[in-house]
Amino acid sequence: MKDNNIDNIIELSNELRWQIGDEFHDNLTESIYADAADIVKDSVTTQDGEKRFRLDSKIDKIVTSKTWGFPIMFLILGTGYGLPLLVLIIRLLCWQACF
Numbered sequence: 001m002k003d004n005n006i007d008n009i010i011e012l013s014n015e016l017r018w019q020i021g022d023e024f025h026d027n028l029t030e031s032i033y034a035d036a037a038d039i040v041k042d043s044v045t046t047q048d049g050e051k052r053f054r055l056d057s058k059i060d061k062i063v064t065s066k067t068w069g070f071p072i073m074f075l076i077l078g079t080g081y082g083l084p085l086l087v088l089i090i091r092l093l094c095w096q097a098c099f
Contacts, residue, residue, distance in 0.1 A: 062068055 063072055
């Protein structure tokens with residue numbers, strides 16, 4: 001009887017997984033960060049009430065963006081001491097693609 005219940009639960013979870021979609025986790029994470037940004041926006045104030053330019057925030061948005069994140073990482077790793085690490089990453093990625 002227990003095995004039958006477990007099988008039903010596994011079958012139901014597999015069906016629900018495909019109904020949710022592939023981008024569920026990405027959308028959930030983005031919404032959590034958006035909520036956090038709204039909370040910060042409402043609770044953090046400056047002396048003059050204006051938004052101030054923050055260089056670290058701008059750099060963070062560029063470096064962690066979906067478009068520029070990987071090219072910047074590979075550029076940084078490809079210079080100086082990062083080159084052996086870059087070769088290792090590429091070999092690992094190629095190894096995973098082969099298997």
